[in-house]
Amino acid sequence: MKLITDKKIILASESPRRKELFSSLGIPFEVQPSGVVEELEGVYDPEQMAIAIADLKATEVFQKNPDAIVIAADTTVRIGKALLSKPTSNAQAKKFMKLLSGKVHNVITGVTILGPGISIAFAESTLVKFYELSIAEIDAYVESGDPLDKAGGYGIQTMGGLFVEKIQGDYNNVVGLPISRLYRTLVTLEVIEFAKEKSK
Numbered sequence: 001m002k003l004i005t006d007k008k009i010i011l012a013s014e015s016p017r018r019k020e021l022f023s024s025l026g027i028p029f030e031v032q033p034s035g036v037v038e039e040l041e042g043v044y045d046p047e048q049m050a051i052a053i054a055d056l057k058a059t060e061v062f063q064k065n066p067d068a069i070v071i072a073a074d075t076t077v078r079i080g081k082a083l084l085s086k087p088t089s090n091a092q093a094k095k096f097m098k099l100l101s102g103k104v105h106n107v108i109t110g111v112t113i114l115g116p117g118i119s120i121a122f123a124e125s126t127l128v129k130f131y132e133l134s135i136a137e138i139d140a141y142v143e144s145g146d147p148l149d150k151a152g153g154y155g156i157q158t159m160g161g162l163f164v165e166k167i168q169g170d171y172n173n174v175v176g177l178p179i180s181r182l183y184r185t186l187v188t189l190e191v192i193e194f195a196k197e198k199s200k
Contacts, residue, residue, distance in 0.1 A: 002195040003027050007115070009191070012061040012072035017157065021177040022071075027192055034060040034072065046078045047123040050110025055121060058112040069115035069191050075176050077152030079105040087153045093142045096153035100163075102132040107152065107174045111182055118189060124178035126169030128156070133163055151176075 005027050011019060014033035022029060034057040057072035077084040079099055087093035105128055112121040146160060147153035154160030156167075156174045172179045186192045 003192045004195045005192045007191055008065070008068040010061055010065055010068045010070045012057045012070050015176055017155075017175050018073060018177045021172055021175060021179045022182075024179060025183060025186075025192065032061050032065070034058075036060050046076055046083060046106065046108045047110065047125070049083070050074045050076050050108045050123050051112065051121045052110070054110040054112040058114045062114040067116065069113065069118065071111065071113050071182070073109055073111045073177050075107065075109040075151040075173075077105055077107050079103060084152045086149060086151055087147055090142050090148075093147040093153040094138055096147070097133060097138040097142065097163075100130045100133075100152065100154070101138070102130060104129045105152070109173050109176060109178055111178065111185075113185065113189070113191075115191070118191075120185065120189070122181065122185070124170055124173045124181055126167055126171070126173045128167050128174060129165045130163050131165045137163070 003025055009027065009029040010032050011022050011029055012032055012034045013019065019031055036056045053074035054072045057074065058070045061072065062070040082099065084096050087096055107126045107128055108123055110121065110123045141147065141159060144159065146155055146158050154163065156164055167174065170178050170180060
């Protein structure tokens with residue numbers, strides 16, 4: 001199966017994980033990270049917040065590229081009533097890991113797609129259960145530096161995956177981009193299509 005597009009597509013993200021996932025579509029795209037501050041005033045539920053921040057990212061890049069299809073995403077982690085974004089210090093990362101230890105949490109990624117005549121957003125949610133973690137495990141993982149650029153303070157695709165007992169939902173959503181749902185949305189919007197096989 002080969003996908004093609006005649007559109008200019010921009011991924012508004014500096015995340016290497018999102019870039020890698022989007023590359024799996026096999027279509028040309030550019031990367032243009034937005035410069036927006038990923039903070040919002042007011043009270044939002046996790047889905048609304050993830051979409052709202054994705055909207056900010058996509059809008060900022062789309063204003064500079066009004067002829068392009070711009071895709072942006074934002075991921076947050078909810079445990080109980082707490083929302084965990086990217087930890088800003090090792091101390092905060094350790095606090096996050098202690099909160100997640102032995103419990104189920106929800107990973108939510110909001111996605112926004114903007115283009116000429118296109119404005120659509122959705123949120124994907126995945127449940128993740130952690131094993132009980134020892135203080136030694138938490139300290140060693142945090143000292144590795146891996147948690148600091150990841151929502152919730154861990155990467156399921158890196159050594160953080162060793163702490164995951166089970167998941168319910170889309171694995172790639174936990175990595176940072178629900179690529180299956182995004183692919184189906186782009187096909188429905190006719191942004192991408194299947195290449196026709198040449199007659200033999």
